[in-house]
Amino acid sequence: MGDDRTTARILLERQGRTYAQEAGIGLADRPGPLYQLLVLTTLLSTRIRASVAVAAARELFAAGCRTPQAMEATGWQERVDALGRGHYRRYDERTATMLGTGARLCLDRWHGDLRRLHREGGGNPTALRRLLTEFPGIGPTGADIFLREVQAVWPDVRPYADRRALAGAQRLGLPANPRGLAGLVPEGEFGRFASALVRVALGEESAGEVNRTVATATAR
Structure with missing residues (x-):
C-alpha cells in the first residue's frame, strides 16, 4: 500500500x-461550466485524439459557445469553423450538428442547467449514465468521461x-x-x-x- x-x-x-482543466473549464457546480464539460465530453466521444478534442473545445469556447443558448445561437457554419481551427476536421460537420441538437435538448429538458439532470439521477451513476446518453453523440463511453470529470464537483458520484x-x-x-x-x-x-x-x-x-x-x- x-x-x-x-x-x-x-x-x-x-x-x-x-481534461476539463486542459480545455480551460473552471469546473464548478454551475450551469455554464457543467454545460462546457458536456461539450468537451461530446468532442472526446469520437475516435479522435484527446488533445485534438481539447483544442476544439477551446476554440468553441473562444467563439462564445459556453452556454446552450450561445451554442444554439451560433450558426452551424461558425461551429464547423471553430472545430476546424481546433483541427477537429474529420467529424466537424456531424459534430456541429450534434452540438446544436444537444444544446436544444439541454434547454428543453433541463432548462439549460445540468444540475437538474444531477437531481433527477439522484447522484446515482447508473441513472446519470442513462440520462447522459440521451444527448446526441454521447454513448456509454462518453457518459463515463463526463462522470469521471464531474466527480470533482458532484461528490456523490465519487x-x-x-x-x-x-x-x-x-x-x-x-x-x-x-x-x-x-x-x-x-x-x-x-x-x-x-x-x-x-x-x-x-x-x-x-x-x-x-x-x-x-x-x-x-x-x-
Missing part, C-alpha cells in the same frame, strides 16, 4: 490535470473510475477497482487521479517512467 500511495502521489505530480482509468491502474500495478484506488489519494483529488490514470491508459504518460520514478523515490 505504501508503494501504491507513492505511485499515486507521483502520478498526480506528473499528470494531475483533468469514486468514479471508468474502464480507461482502471486500465491505467492495471498498467501501474495499482488496484483495478474504484474503492481500492480511492484509498490512495485524498477524497477531493480522486477526479484528478482518475484523469491521470486515463493518460497512462492512452499512452500520454508512460507507466514505465512513473514506476521508475517511484522506485527511485522509495530507494532513498
Whole structure:
C-alpha cells in the first residue's frame, strides 16, 4: 500500500490535470461550466485524439459557445469553423450538428442547467449514465468521461473510475477497482487521479517512467 500511495502521489505530480482543466473549464457546480464539460465530453466521444478534442473545445469556447443558448445561437457554419481551427476536421460537420441538437435538448429538458439532470439521477451513476446518453453523440463511453470529470464537483458520484482509468491502474500495478484506488489519494483529488490514470491508459504518460520514478523515490 505504501508503494501504491507513492505511485499515486507521483502520478498526480506528473499528470494531475483533468481534461476539463486542459480545455480551460473552471469546473464548478454551475450551469455554464457543467454545460462546457458536456461539450468537451461530446468532442472526446469520437475516435479522435484527446488533445485534438481539447483544442476544439477551446476554440468553441473562444467563439462564445459556453452556454446552450450561445451554442444554439451560433450558426452551424461558425461551429464547423471553430472545430476546424481546433483541427477537429474529420467529424466537424456531424459534430456541429450534434452540438446544436444537444444544446436544444439541454434547454428543453433541463432548462439549460445540468444540475437538474444531477437531481433527477439522484447522484446515482447508473441513472446519470442513462440520462447522459440521451444527448446526441454521447454513448456509454462518453457518459463515463463526463462522470469521471464531474466527480470533482458532484461528490456523490465519487469514486468514479471508468474502464480507461482502471486500465491505467492495471498498467501501474495499482488496484483495478474504484474503492481500492480511492484509498490512495485524498477524497477531493480522486477526479484528478482518475484523469491521470486515463493518460497512462492512452499512452500520454508512460507507466514505465512513473514506476521508475517511484522506485527511485522509495530507494532513498
